[in-house]
Amino acid sequence: MNPIRLHDTLKNRLEQLEPIHKGEVRIYTCGPTVYDFAHIGNFRTFVFQDVLRRFFRARGYRVLQVMNLTDVDDRIIQKAAAAGVSIREYTEKYIEAFLEDMRALNLEMPEELVRATDHIEDMVALIDKLQQKGMTYTSDGSIYFRISKFPAYGKLSKIDMSGIKAGARVDTDRYEKDDARDFALWKAPKPGEHFWETRIGPGRPGWHIECSAMSMKYLGETFDIHTGGVDLTFPHHENEIAQSEAATGKTFVRLWLHAEHLIIEGEKMSKSLGNFYTLRDLFAKNYNPSSIRFLLLSVPYRRQLNFTMDGLKQAETSVERLRNFMRRLREAQFAAGANPEIQKRAEKAESDFDAGLADDLNTAVALAAVFDLVRDVNTAMDRGKFRQQDAPRVIAAMEKFDAILALLTDDDNDKLRKLGFGTALPQIPPEKIEALVEERQLAKKRRDFKRADEIRKQLAESGIILEDTKEGGVRWKQK
Numbered sequence: 001m002n003p004i005r006l007h008d009t010l011k012n013r014l015e016q017l018e019p020i021h022k023g024e025v026r027i028y029t030c031g032p033t034v035y036d037f038a039h040i041g042n043f044r045t046f047v048f049q050d051v052l053r054r055f056f057r058a059r060g061y062r063v064l065q066v067m068n069l070t071d072v073d074d075r076i077i078q079k080a081a082a083a084g085v086s087i088r089e090y091t092e093k094y095i096e097a098f099l100e101d102m103r104a105l106n107l108e109m110p111e112e113l114v115r116a117t118d119h120i121e122d123m124v125a126l127i128d129k130l131q132q133k134g135m136t137y138t139s140d141g142s143i144y145f146r147i148s149k150f151p152a153y154g155k156l157s158k159i160d161m162s163g164i165k166a167g168a169r170v171d172t173d174r175y176e177k178d179d180a181r182d183f184a185l186w187k188a189p190k191p192g193e194h195f196w197e198t199r200i201g202p203g204r205p206g207w208h209i210e211c212s213a214m215s216m217k218y219l220g221e222t223f224d225i226h227t228g229g230v231d232l233t234f235p236h237h238e239n240e241i242a243q244s245e246a247a248t249g250k251t252f253v254r255l256w257l258h259a260e261h262l263i264i265e266g267e268k269m270s271k272s273l274g275n276f277y278t279l280r281d282l283f284a285k286n287y288n289p290s291s292i293r294f295l296l297l298s299v300p301y302r303r304q305l306n307f308t309m310d311g312l313k314q315a316e317t318s319v320e321r322l323r324n325f326m327r328r329l330r331e332a333q334f335a336a337g338a339n340p341e342i343q344k345r346a347e348k349a350e351s352d353f354d355a356g357l358a359d360d361l362n363t364a365v366a367l368a369a370v371f372d373l374v375r376d377v378n379t380a381m382d383r384g385k386f387r388q389q390d391a392p393r394v395i396a397a398m399e400k401f402d403a404i405l406a407l408l409t410d411d412d413n414d415k416l417r418k419l420g421f422g423t424a425l426p427q428i429p430p431e432k433i434e435a436l437v438e439e440r441q442l443a444k445k446r447r448d449f450k451r452a453d454e455i456r457k458q459l460a461e462s463g464i465i466l467e468d469t470k471e472g473g474v475r476w477k478q479k
């Protein structure tokens, strides 16, 4: 197997993954700001992170992934105050929606999903440490990080700071800073808004400190991988490096991975531009969770993804193709025996798939390996070159792929219905069900598996599940 190589933003080159802890990869992921529903641009980045962790697990690594939920920031505090509810109450609904959206897209849960507001004490401790080291100053009750004390500032984003001069008031913050580049670690309370009473004074955390505090708490002072969308490189991740490395004197992160944006009509999809779709917007237009997942993972993470409805329709066709192929493998009858060519073909697909992902998570190459296999096997089936014992081998390959792609389970409509979308189940009267069950039994007896299968499918589409009884009969029940 090829070594896993990933593009590190800081070194700006491909680096081989060598986890600090043997057999375990530790990842920190900047999660959503929970003041609204996440949009599919956000999910582009979250799907990339899911493919990444699934690939590590497929390679036999344990994964320890921490994702934060930013449940305190200026917008949240203002919106909660305007609605007259607590921060918890305000964000609860969006956290719940985010979890539902994650499940809809088959995103695996990170081992730790942590809220900023549960970690105020950890942030205070980190700020305290930076104060002890003389890296900060206080102005108008807010505490700032003094960037001039951290010469490596800018190493991640390679941003040219020379144009931003000390004293220039480029920031719209209402607070006084010594240097325009300096950023707030802790913000003084504003009248009528929520604040915490702490040993570094009353106030609330700046945006960046939570990720330094929570990542180091769960993953150690140096950990393997930090991920996010490219917009986070500067200032967020640059500031995380400054805070963390100034406090510990150690390298904060081994590999920085950044996903390029999902764009729509040439622009970044974002809340502020108003050009966004949430998952629910797309569900309401009858698009499936699996089509969205397919589309989001189909473009390698370091390439921009141009979102179009056409692309989404094509994604649906692609997922259908995979699912039909699985049905054919499971249900069609082939001549007895095995074809060694097919066995070899499956092996090649597996190694191409793995090699694609090992090369900086190139999902386009990995998907090509899958669809090439589907094409070749379908051709072999059509030409009578596929044997019964080949089916389990190819199914095993497809299941291996699906441990990472997570597209094969045909549960879109179930998921949609749970979220209040999707099509209602067509109703079949009980006499008709009985008649179809009977007809299916007869079809099976005369070995007409095609017809038997059609009937099973027709019933399944109406939520009717068939169970074989011990006596050789069939029972049906409504899902």
Ligand code: AMP
Residues within 6 Å of the ligand: 030, 031, 032, 033, 034, 040, 041, 042, 043, 044, 045, 227, 228, 229, 230, 231, 232, 259, 260, 261, 262, 263, 268, 269, 270
């Ligand atoms: P936010 O909720 O704004 O903190 O963003 C959550 C994640 O989504 C971050 O990793 C962002 O970098 C990422 N993100 C935001 N917009 C996009 C986009 N249009 N395409 C891809 N990722 C994005």
Ligand code: ZN
Residues within 6 Å of the ligand: 029, 030, 031, 211, 236
């Ligand atoms: Zn972060």
